[in-house]
Amino acid sequence: MDFELSREHEDFRHVVRSFARERIAPHVAQWDKDHHFPVDVVRAMGDLGLFGLTAPEEYGGSGADFTSLCLAIEELGRVDQSMGITLEAGVGLGINPIQTFGTAEQKERWLPDLVAGRALAGFGLTEPGAGSDAGATATKAVLDGDEWVVDGAKQFITNSGSEITSLVTVTARTGTRDGRPEISAIVVPVGTPGFVAEPGYDKLGWHISDTHPLTFTGARVPADHLLGERGRGYAQFLATLDDGRVAISALALGLIEACLEECLKYAGERQTFGGPIGRKQGVAFQIADLKVMADASRALTYQAAAMKDAGITGQRFKQAASVAKLYTSEAAVTATRVATQVFGGYGFMEEYPVARFYRDAKILEIGEGTSEVQRMLIARSLGLPVE
Known part of the structure; x- marks a missing residue:
């Protein structure tokens, strides 16, 4: 292709x-x-x-x-x-x-x-006791007449508490089906009594992003705020994450490219031992590795995006999305470590962007499915009976 x-x-x-x-x-x-x-x-x-x-x-x-x-x-x-x-x-x-x-x-x-x-909207999935194990969702929604009554808590929810946030879609238990929790998705508008976006987190990175824990205490919304089919909330979430993994791969790709750009500039300007540090193999080889990471990440990301645009769904796309997300997010973490090393002591100073890059990178291996989850999904797609 x-x-x-x-x-x-x-x-x-x-x-x-x-x-x-x-x-x-x-x-x-x-x-x-x-x-x-x-x-x-x-x-x-x-x-x-x-x-x-x-x-x-x-x-x-x-x-x-x-x-x-x-x-x-x-x-x-x-x-x-x-x-x-x-x-x-x-x-x-x-x-x-x-x-x-x-x-x-x-x-x-x-x-x-x-x-x-x-306006912005968030998606409330993760809970204090249910991260990668989304099936362990404890938030509940009970149908009372023509209203859903939502009780529970969510955490690490992006775009959920800004001044222009208008709603959050939350996953909640709405009953049981075949002995298993029935998970549905329900839209809860901002301003609903009982819905509170708690103070934002003090995070390692992504300082500019809006991220909050959410609590729901008897929050009532109309029955028509059910999103999709009742009991299909978990499946809807999984489908949403497939696209999101490719998008996170694109975000990680941008970070790798930024590291490469900053290191190339710095290696040509920084003088040691009578010349620019870019002359030294120890530095030049690290920057060469950044180029390899960028090109490989770009190929995986664009391939997965092209599959989405071509209407390729099912296991092929899921595998491509997980491969792109896994490789590119881990490459981004490595790239920021390399960039910080190239900058030496200056890389440890907030005066230079590579320090921010280093802080921002780690979450890429966690959000929208951890690296461990991606490896599990890839292994399963290869026919391995991994649990």
Whole structure:
């Protein structure tokens, strides 16, 4: 397969790259220091059409392909991972579940503002006792007349407590089926009594991203806020994650490319022993490795995105998504370690972006399915009876 991007894709990449360098890059160090979530920039991303890339035109989207979304995430991620994940989660976890599983009325009610970037949505899956083991969900939703009553807690939820967050889709037990918990997805709008976005986390990285724990205490929503078929919430979540893993791979790719770019520049400027450090094999070989990581990650990411655009589903796509996510996220962690080493003592200083890159990288191996989960899924796809 040929993964050469079209002229339209390259032109679009240039637009997003220019936006990221003009609107984000000059401020990102201060935002990171202040843990500031720049709502005005998020709205500007909406004005640029980034949140509506893959949404239908009838809801204000552009109906573009999945590759375009990955390119946008990659380019934002080259400048700042937090802004990249804001877009990735806003589309993949906020918009896509409603777009894919929602009724016509639900789409008309919620998609226009989300697609335009006037509002954000989160997806509440992870709980204190249910991370990778999503089937252990303890949050419950009981149908009381024509309302769902939601009780429970979620954690690590992106885009869930900003001033423009409008709703969160949560997975909850709605009963049992064949002796197993019945997991359904329910939309809970912001402002629902009993729904509280707790204070944001003090995180290792992604300081600019909006992330909160959520609590639900007798939170009542209309029965028509059930998203998709009752009891299919877990399956819907798994389908959502397949796309999300490719998008996280694109985010990681952007980080690797940023490390390569910064190291090339620094290796040509930094002088030791009478010349630039780029002359030294110890440095040059590390930067060469960054190039290999970037090219391999790009190939895996674009391949998986092309499969999505070609309508390839099922096990082939699931495997490609897991392979891309596993390799690229782990390569990004390695790349930031290498970049910090190339910068030496300066790499340990917040004055230089590689320090932020180093902090931001680790979560890529955890979010949207840990590396261990990806290895398990890949092994199963190969026919191994792994538990």
